[in-house]
Amino acid sequence: MIIAFALAAAVLFGSGAYLLLKRDLVRMVAGIMLISQAAVLTIIASSLNRGQAVIHVGPDDDPSDPLPQALALTALVIGLATVALLLAMVHRVVVVFRTSEQDALAATEAEVEARLERKRQADREEVEGVEGAKEDDAEAIEHEELGRVR
Amino acid sequence: MALDRGRAARDEAAPAPRLTPDWPGWVACATAAVGFFACLVGWLAGGDGFSVPWAPSLDLHLSFRLDGLGAIYGLLATGIGALVFAYGTRYMTLHLEHERRGAVERWRFWPWMLLFAMAMVGLATAQDLVLVFVFFDLTAVCSYYLIGFDRSDSKARTSAVMALLVTVVSAVAMLIGAVLLYAAYGTFAIPELIERVGPSETTTVAAALIAVAALAKSAQVPLHFWLPRAMAAPTPVSAYLHSAAMVAAGVLVIGRVHRLLERSELVMTGLLVIGALSIVVGGVLALRRDRLKQVLAYSTISQYGYMVLLYGMGSSTSNGAAAFYVMAHAVAKSALFMTAGAVTMATGEDRLSKLGGLGRRMPVLAVASAVAAASLAALPLTIGFFKDELFFAAAWEEGSVTTVLAVVAAALTLAYIGRFWVTLFLGAEKGQVTERSVVMVAPVAFLAAVTVVGGLVTEPFARLAASAGEVTAGRPVEVDPGYHLELSPENLMAIAAWTLGGLLLAAPRLTTVLSRTLARAGDLFGPRRGYEAMLHGLDRASAGVHGLEVRDLRSSIAAVLVPAGLLVGLAFAATPTDGAFALGHVSGADWVILPLLGLITVVTLVIARSRSRLAIALALSVVGFALAAVYALIGAPDVALVAVMVETMLALVFVAALARLPQEEPDEDRGSVVRKKRRRRDVVAGSIAGLAAFVTVWGFLSKPAAESVSDDHIRLAPEAHGGDVVTAIVADFRGLDTLVEITVLLVAVIGVATLMRRGKTW
């Protein structure tokens, strides 16, 4: 069973990861949901004992490990919370950018990049100096000779 | 140049606004003067020190001592400081008026000047290597702001940052050296280090590192190129920092740790070579510079080369000579810088080729600067004569190579400084004198007077130098300069130097060729070229790498998944896997669970391949409910229950959100090769992630612990009034987690509200 749980969790995780890489933001949310399921399944699979439900345990019973169950409950709720938040975010992004494709989002980055070019040049000039305004040593000496000729 | 522009503006427009008297400057001046007398009194009283713990964890102390070496540099920093500050009150007022900047700009100037003076005094007296480093960098920071004072001038800013980069980055070497010594000898205190350190490889490395920092600060070849650029600073800054203070700091540090450097033959030889190189390079380049301050800047490089050379010799004589030299040079050089500034302020010109014959129009300045120039050129009756006498004596002791070098060095000095003064004050009248200021000439005259007094009464200076030499050499040093009319080697060398210098002065064609060839070579292969190429290359590399970096969301995620997978793979490979993985047993309810897990796997894969969002939504629910069934079968009814409910809620919200999204994109996978390629890449990344998860999860599932804290939970549950142990854990044993968890829920919904309607919760 160990390997079965591991396999199932891994498939959930891997498929989730694959979906995260999709261009469609809705698929990204689905990916996170799958990964969240993988986490809960792993927590449950980490039980140190699998038996009957741990309610009114008698001395002869073989109860399941209750702690991972408690953790899984928490993880489930947190998963719900974060997925809801992510969904809202995706929704907002789609409304604002009018697209659910990630490539379109990246395109806005390119605009910003283009605007930054001028500032970049200015930065460069702060340490490297303005092109053409540099005065080399030899030039500086020739200045003097020109002055003398005049 | 900023000055020209300012002047042009003044000529065209209405007269520049007159500024109020520069009282911040005078306060700085008074403070420096008080500092000077404090240093003097302190030294005369025997030069005591103190040491208080600073950072005991690192064994750092605030330890200061006003010994001979500290006294010299302290007196120079405060004494010359006071004079330059006085000069600066007028100079800066005029400068600001020309540039039409307000009086408020003084607050960007004087605090830095004063802080610089304080840092210099601190550096001169500090006895702890880290403390020395702190003051050392403090002077660099001050100098950055002072060089870059003319903020609107791009050249000033570039020069400031160059000075900062060169001096601060090389200063790091000193810190490393200090830490190296600390690691080996357990202290940062210089006196203790001197006692403990013996010759070793560590010593050599540490000494070399400290020397690198000091040499860069003293603008020695090949890290000298920042100094000529730093001439973009207002003249008082150059007169102070680049004659008596900033550049002196390097030599000061060499003196301070000289007895450590002595432990390494290699480092001492290095000092000799670098000193000699700097003398020649600086001297030759100074021969033919056109801008006044450039001549002086290259001269400074050359002159500090003398001192480095002297410390490199390491004899008693040379230690004393170095200390004497620093005094004589500082006095002369700051006077000459102030002369240059006064001339430029008076005429608006800063090039030798545009100036001449000022002697008749500015006689006091001419005489005073003549004395200073003579002192630099080591003519008799000036204190400078003795600096060279001591220098010659030490060089003669050292051997024939240094003897020749010393003569050449002195000849070069005479030649360039002679040209400087002669061109400025003699010959045909060039340039108009429009501005005369007593305040700007008096300090020069005062320094000239000091120079002459020093040329006649050497005793106080010699005593100071001897005392400093004693600190640097670690043994009594005799400094006893005087006029001896005899055929001593020193006198012969002096005569040879004057003759050679005179010849150089008389042969401008030769010096031009010499100077220009060297300058051109420097332009092509010099260290400044390297510096510029490095910055340029850095910028190109930076932009290039950035161009390669794709930063959309998917790459961000892939950049987590793939390296994470590789790291897991690495971890997997790094440890023995024998018996690390187990298959586990199948029994009882497992026979139902297995097909459920199979179903989950299949549906998950379907989701990954699905082209329809709605199908994804439904399949997600299937996965969720199947998992809930698994939980129920495994003996976790609470989890199953909550899973069902959470799944329902999620399905609801997901579909609700989905319904409002714009139309589904055409088709992710249709057609193009790019898409196919990307899809293949995604599959690879997803597989790596899945595989890593598999290895990890399988790995730890295979090694269950023998006992668990949950046994205690089961045992104690009745005590917690809980029939259902899971509920008892959630509500009691780990109730805190539950409190946080529900808060997360609230915060998430608030987050949703923030996104959906700008935080309106209803």
Added chain:
Amino acid sequence: MVRRSGRGAAPDSVVRVVARMLPAPSVMVAAALIVKGYAEVGDGFAAGVIVALAVSLTYVAVGADGAEAVLPVLRHAPKIAVTGLLLALASGFFPLVYGEEPVSHQPAPGEPLTKFGKLELFTQLLMDIGVFLLVVGVLVMLLHQFGRLRGEEKS
């Protein structure tokens, strides 16, 4: 809008389909709760979600505006949620007043307590009520936010 190419399922019909599917699991869940007898400590979370699911049915059936008109109490959801959290926190941290450690319940473990049938009265109950209130409040807020998307887009 979900408009799957060619097949033309209108979004509202999708929602309606899902809505029609929903009562089944939620009723089942409610039944399970009762049968299992959570009364011993009570599970605030489950109870909260059930109520929220019931509310969500109203949302699905009559739309957001309709639901909020029918159940005006819903508009207090944020306050209910925060009250719930504060209640839970109070039950968790009030022992500090006695110098006890947080999340210690009164009566303390092992001590006798009052019972109402199967319902045991002790401070943990407060925490559960808090959780219940919070979950109801939060989930209703969530429904509100997601249920009114269209109006938001228009504005």
Added chain:
Amino acid sequence: MLLSIALLLPWVAGAVLLIANGRNRAVAWLAVSTLVATLVVLAFLAAEVYGNGNVRVVTGHWPEGIGIVLEADPLGVTFALLSVLVVTAAAAYESVGGVRTRTFPGLVVILAAGLNGLFVTADIFSFYVFFELAMTASYALSAYGGKRRQLRAALVFTAVNLLGSFIFVLSVAGAYRVTGTLAMEQIAERMLEVNPNAVLLIATGFFIAFSVKLGLFPFHFWLPTVYAGARPSVAAILSGAVANIGAYGLLRFGAGLFPQQLEQAGLALIILGAVSILYGGVLAVSRGDVAEMLAYSAIGQVGYVLVALGVAGPVGLVAAVLYSVVNSLNKALLFLASGVRGALVAGAFAIGSLSVAGVPPAAGFVGKLELFRTGILADSTALIVLLVAGSALSLVYMFQVYQRCFWRADPAKAKASPLPQRLIAAGLAVLVLAGALWPEPLLALSGQAVESLTSSSPGAS
């Protein structure tokens, strides 16, 4: 008691503030005063911890491990103090400028509660829930401002960090599976007897989760987009407070729970750290945008922490703690200063720049000193060259931007920002200065923190 109050105060206040209208000035200032109060409580707690040893609370009066163990030790309180300080500064800064979204004050206070919790808990699952609390609050915060850039930043931040959180949960499950407990102390003990393969895999999971949070190379791709996109106050919170989770986590889990694995992975950590330093440093040079430059700088700076951690040993760990603290202050200062203009701010930015480059008189110099000690103890010339190269790079990128934005520009032309905002930046700058002028508290603090960390780890016994 103090410990519980430090936790409860921002928690309760945050809960209430969440549904209040934060655009109301009173609400915003209520949030700030709550944070200040929390800071005061934390300061008392820190005094207690440093004076009389760790403060320990087990919830529900149960035996340790059965109830959740909360333990304020020097490392924890140091990070808690630091993070809440940064959050407070950012919140005050935003309150002065006018809060733009209703929920900002509440989220910030709740974030502080989450951070406090995770820095004082000694239980890995409760660490996870507090971590989620802090992260959920920061996901919501990252969209603050609501413009396109912020939204994009928020999406990237949320998606990537959610992934990181789930990786973390997997490792938590693993840690429970192989040790049967969740209390850190017991986990550390029992890990010694577990199969090294499983332990290393679990440790790798934790490492990845924290590296993502910190934005170490190569997990850093999200970081520039986010820091550059978010508003200055949010960027300050993310880089100065939330990123501390990563540094703290690496220290607490690496040195505390997995000391052997840390040692095994030393070289790998050093290499990753070195690449981070160079990569972040080089890319920061040609950015043009202050925030983006700072973001890349952040990638480089956390590299130092990782290198120090890789070298480990007492000196390495002290350097790691010290550098994390200094770096967090630097980043908060620089991000806040980057958003405003005026005389005081220029000075503050300059001090921050010097600190990043490790130049006295700014606190970064103490960090560099410790790093050099680390490098020399590791006897690695390559490491020292790397540190020097990193410093040189940071000088270049900090000062070119400083000159363009603060030195060159005529202050008369640029409209100065509200004085209180500038004062906040200046206040942080004074703190950075003080850290260098009187480094002993920083050094002693880090020393004790590391002592508490290593004495509790099984390697010591």
